[in-house]
Structure formats: C-alpha cells, structure tokens
Amino acid sequence: YFPEPQPAERISMPIHNHPGSDYVKKHFNEPLGRYETYYIAEAYEGANTWMGFKDDADLEEWERECYRSDNIVPIEKWKDYIANHVSNEGDLYLIPPGTVHGHGGNQMVLEMDTCPSIAGTEYSFFEYDFARKTWNDKEQTMSGRPMKMHLEHAFDNEKWRREPYVKEHLRAGRHVTEWNKEYSRDEYDTLPEMPFTVERLHFYNRAVNDTKMKFMHLVTLTVGTKVRIVSKSDPTKFTTLNRLQSAIIPASFGEYEIINDDGGNSTLVQLRWKEGV
Template structure:
C-alpha cells in the first residue's frame, strides 16, 4: 500500500473475494485511519506513498524537480507539493544518486543545455551540471522541493513521498524515445521556475545525505531519525533490532512502514486491538491512527531486522 490510485483492497466473504480501490477505505474511515491532524491537513487522502524505483541492471531515471508550495498552489490549486526521499534497499558497486547542482553552475547555462537537449540539438551533459553521490545499501537521501534529482542506474530505491505525485517536472530523459518514436516530453517551462539554485554540492552534503540522528541505542535495539528536512512534512525513523520493538503512536496518526532488512517479522497488538500478521522483506504495511501501541517482533532467520517508519509531522 502507498499509492492510492493503484492500490487495491481484497475482501474475503466466504469463498468470494472482492477487489476494491484502497481509497475507499480512506473515504469510509478517514479519522480512524488517518487521525485528526492528518485529516484536517489533507482531507480524506492517504498522504504518504512508498514506491519502488528499480534500476538494477537498467538505466538512470529521468532528471526532474518538484515545485515548491507557492508554485503548486498558484499554478495547480494544490495545497501541498511532492516532498520525497530515496532509501537505498540495494545498490550495485557503481550506483549513484543525482542530487543537487555542481558548485558554480549558472542558471542560464543549465537551462540553455536543457533546451538544446529538448530540441534534439545535443544530449544534455549531466556530468557537467549535476552532482552525483555514491549510493550504497541503507543510505537515505532527502529531496525537498526545488532540488534537481534522479535515481541513477544500478539501484533499488524505496521512495518515500507525499502523494501529490502528478506534479513532477521532468527536465531530461537521457534521450529515450516514447512508443511513438519521439523523445519523451519534458517540462522545462515549469521546471525552470522552481529550481532552487542554492542546492549545490556542499549544501546538499550537509543537509540531505545520510542526515541520521541517533535517538536510542541498546545492545538489542538502535533507533535513528533518518529523514526530515526543515520544509518537509514526513519524518522517517529506522529501528534495527534483534528481538522486538514496542511502538508508541499516542499522537494518533497514520503510520506507513517497510521491512527494509531481515527475512520476516510479525506485527502484534499490545492490547489485543487487532490480529497479528506477518510481514516479509521489503513489504509495506499501514498502522491506522486509532492503534496507539503495537509491537514488531523478529520471527525469521535473520539475526537483526530493520523497519523504516514514516509519519506526518
């Protein structure tokens, strides 16, 4: 679960299974699922999305940028924009993430090169303009709006984002063609208006790359805050543990989680609110706002497991 437009619920009634769009559960039980804070801010929308971006043995994804809140409100009437982060589930030896501009890049030069590429005059020289960061398993890259970025070839990314997914402005698609044989469309006319030109190498390294904060550490459990830039609304935490972790959701907000390391876990109610269920490696699951306490227990063959948890701040 995580992308409401493409996710289904399967309901079993005896021998009959019914499929319905997952958004119907949100519309039916918005407060129980989302909580009062999230519902008041986003309405009956599940605002957190987990996606897989798989470029293992493949190519770079399109170079892109997301609009800031002012631009998306003015141009499209949306109250929130797409803020995201890349959590690396796996990476080949040469994998990189394109994130931010190289120091000294001039806006006029970058935009001229993008327009030349769009017109087919010359390929866009990404290595001249874009800063690349070596990517390895369990790295976490924050991507606030206005930051030019893309996932490079040779990686498996868990993308954590707000769900305003239709407002991605593509700048360059590496010369790839669409099914019609023509270059895939890009959106430079929008993108040039929202690029944050201050997101250069040093700033990105200091603010967006593996910005981990240790919250708790024992012999059996380590809790870290792995992602939250100042303008973003999603906070992510990672729990590494050998046995189990008890989670406090007393703020009564929707939680989206993924088993990012380890074979399998079981999710249990501490107060018998719901039946336990198993989660396997890289499966995503949702804990509704009405569940104030829950436990996740390591039940597989892995000595240690890791859970990535995302919530709205």
C-alpha cells in the first residue's frame, strides 16, 4: 500500500503469462500447468490490475517492442498496449493460461492457483518488467541488473486476449447458491479450462461446509478476526485461522463447522476442485 501516488512502473508486477498443462508437459515434462485467479481481499485508493491487451493495441508491435527492450531499454508507451482494470474488494479475476496480466498495486491479492510451490514448479513467462533495477546483495541496494525475461516462451504461449474478452469472460460475476439464517454461500463464475471453482461463505457466528469425502478445500479467512474449523464427526479434529491465514481441508475431513466464537461479520474464501477424488 502506498498512501501517496506512485508510478505504475514501481508498484506493478511484471507483465507476464502462465502456461497450461499441455505446454509444461511438452517443454518441461511437468504434469500440471498454472491456472490462476486473483481474489481482491482488500482494495485501497487506486487499486488496479493489468490484464489483456487494449482493443486497439498493435500486438505484433508489442512483441517487437519487448524483444527490442529485452527489459533493458524502457518501453516508453507500454500503457498503450496493456489494458488496466479498477479493482474493488471481492473482485475475482480469472487468469487462464496464456493471459497477459500483472498485479497493478494498492490492493491485497489472494492468489489461488494450481501452483504447488513458488520454486521448482512455478512457471511464469515474463514479457516486460519496466527495465527496473533488482536487489543487489553485495551493495544492499536496488542497483542490480534488470530481471531476465522469458520472451520465447511468453510469446509462444500468449493467447492475445483483448480487453473486451477480459471484461466479458475473466472478470468473474457471482451468484448466491445457499442462504439461511446462519450463513450464505456464493459462487463465482468460471471457465471450462479452470480446474477449480471459487466460493465464499459469509456468516456471523457459524457456517457449515462439507468436502463430501471427495473435494479438497483450500480456505482463507478474508473478513473477520479468528475462526475455528471443527470436524462435525470428531470435534477433537480442528484448526484455527486468524485473518488472512489459509488452511487445506483434505477431502477425507467430511462435514465441518466454521465457528466465530467472538461473533462478527466473517468471510471464508474457498478454492474447490471441480472434480473430486
């Protein structure tokens, strides 16, 4: 969060995309690509996300500019190519493979995706990082060489999705799927190629959830101070989540309660696999 306005080149992530399962299998002998979402847990003044190309952007020119720059020479008019979207709390961006994107700053992003680690199995193909310096361990300053890009893979993988497609298909809407006096559940729109869906539980004291013995849940408390997740069949099995902490609920956990002992508005965001075990 930057209380004073800052240049996008300082606070934005690199402009990049991710590969799908077919691509990583072919090129890296990996079984699972990266299918990503951005959930906006908090939005501050100027919250925004870069995603897709502007409708009038010359895509061949963008590729030439990236190769010419190689992230050493700044691309002065990069904003003429990349579309920008205002973010609000609760927004969900769907990021299927090959979609150019980057976190734009002044927002707390909950990234939910199929990447099991940030090291050996994380595949991000960078197109442009604003030719900015990196951390220099020796000097202990931001004076290091700009990051290397992955231009061959990035453009081989690029789907060239434009701003209207992003607005229609990747800015996910949501609808209520369950409501009672204790809690409500809503579910975000998805795409066929995304292997998981995103849901939310809203409650004051208590909500109920169920893996149905086949769905792994990945849950994060985005609103509220603290909750307990308790097995209904065996209350000795439980865990506690503080705000913005996450937990993996195995498919074998079955039905469980989410309890806010102190009361207060709470929201639990959940990633759920579409196909269970």
